[in-house]
Amino acid sequence: MNDRRCKTGFQARWVALVTILLAAFAVGCGSDEELSDGGAPESQALPLVGTYVGKVSDSDAYIALNSDGAQVGGYVSDGGQVSIWLAPSDVDEGPADLVARRDGARLGEVILGPQSASGTVEIAGVEHSFSAAPATGEAGLYRSLEGVAGAPGFEETGWVVLSDGSEKGSTNITDETGNTRTRPAPERTTEPKVTDPTTDI
Secondary structure (H helix, E strand, O other): HHHHHHHHHOOOOOOOHHHHHHHHHHHHHHOOEEEEEOOOHHHHOOOOOOOEEEEEOOOOEEEEEEEOOOOOEEEEEOOOOOOEEEEEEOOOOOOOOOOOOOOEEEEEEEEOOOOOEEEEEEEEOOEEEEEEEOOOOOEEEEEEEEEEOOOOEEEEEEEOOOOOOOOEEEEEEEEEOOEEEEEEOOOOOOOOOEEOOOOOO
């Protein structure tokens, strides 16, 4: 009778020990990846689906980036002669390319995260860094089209509005020779906000 009690007690202690070891192993494995604010491992954090806006360092330009989680595109303007529309580029692991819609030139790259976007963009042959935050309120990218795309007199205007209410905008105009001229944008009124990464014309 005593032997059976001893065996039973030994088995119970053995089961308890194995359970503790397994629990410790599970906790140890789970601690290898830091958790993001949303509770998911940072390595699995998905880019924000929405708009980022911010300033381009060492320049007067603002940048707006629209992401749908799969692609990112946007616009850069300094309120004058800088008016660059960015074609949609695939968002994979690591940086996404920033590509000029007009000629397909690679202008830089961006890393998208849930709380910010950062990268570099080339303006007039000079590389600049930038940091952008999720747009709130009226902040975002606005766009206006007038005329027939590609025809003389066609106008495409973009505005980047930051969360503090400041904005920069420029207008690209197709002239009689088919070339593009740029001028400061008019005052923004009721133009629609753009949230899609694709801004084809």
